[in-house]
Amino acid sequence: MATTLQRQLDDAEATVERxxxxxxxxxxxxxxxAWKFVGGKNAGCNDTCSCSVPVHVCEKCGDSDYGETDEASVIRDRCRLIYEHEEG
Ligand SMILES: [Zn+2]
Ligand SMILES: [Zn+2]
Known part of the structure; x- marks a missing residue:
């Protein structure tokens, strides 16, 4: 049965590699x-917005979060509050 065991081992090793x-x-x-910071982009919260939100790209798959992170949400929320306050 050595060949069967060998094949099972080969399968297991292939699974480990995969x-x-x-x-x-x-x-x-x-x-x-594996997010990596690549720079900032304009948040675009409103007409007078000058906020910059961090943009990250994954080192593994190259995917981007397009600045849509929790951190960016906080920045946008803060900007909106200031904007509304200034508008009265
Ligand atoms: Zn803003
Ligand atoms: Zn990724």
């Missing part, structure tokens, strides 16, 4: 994105 690859290269849905 999982390692998935962890290092994605899918990031399972392992999570």
């Amino acid at each position: 999982l390692k690859l998935q962890i290092t290269q994605g899918p990031c849905i399972e392992a999570g994105h």
Whole structure:
């Protein structure tokens, strides 16, 4: 039965290699994105907005969050409050 065991081992090793690859290269849905800060972009909250929100790109899959992060939400909320306050 050595050949069967060998084949099972080969299958297991192939699975390990596949999982390692998935962890290092994605899918990031399972392992999570490896976000890297690449710069800021205008938040565009309103006409007078001059806020900059951080944009990140995943080092593994190249996906971008397009500045749609919790951090950006806080910046936009703060900007809106200031804007509404200035408008009266
Ligand atoms: Zn990713
Ligand atoms: Zn703004």
